[in-house]
Amino acid sequence: MTVKRIVSNIAASSVADIQKFYSDLFDLHVVMDHGWIATLASGETASTQLSIATEGGSGTSVPDLSIEVDDVDAVYQKAKKLGHHIEYELTDEPWGVRRFYLSDPTGKLLNVLAHP
Numbered sequence: 665m666t667v668k669r670i671v672s673n674i675a676a677s678s679v680a681d682i683q684k685f686y687s688d689l690f691d692l693h694v695v696m697d698h699g700w701i702a703t704l705a706s707g708e709t710a711s712t713q714l715s716i717a718t719e720g721g722s723g724t725s726v727p728d729l730s731i732e733v734d735d736v737d738a739v740y741q742k743a744k745k746l747g748h749h750i751e752y753e754l755t756d757e758p759w760g761v762r763r764f765y766l767s768d769p770t771g772k773l774l775n776v777l778a779h780p
Contacts, residue, residue: 667712671703672729676770685768689743690731720765720775724752727765727775736762736778743776756780 676682683702686692692704717726733739740754743766751773752765763777 670712670714674768674770674772681769688746689739689748690733721759722755722757724765725773728772730775730777732777732779734778736764736776739776740764
């Protein structure tokens, strides 16, 4: 048996507001929209992963989602330009990732990272 995909579902009172947050910040596009649910994608193929943690590392909370990007510095600057509050500043971690935290409008804590 092979897991083909794991989908993260975010409960929201307004699909459009949350869709805009993820589209604007991560350049994701709509691949399905039924009004009550919208699915966004990047067009890239991603490996299936599920992380289980007691902490987020470096004394941080466990994030709800980890989003790996090709240029974390650019996404960090875009987040600041869009006025999003940064929960954990852009940091080079001792385990080899560069990352920052912010929350989406529903309160989900996002770990945005890149492997340099």
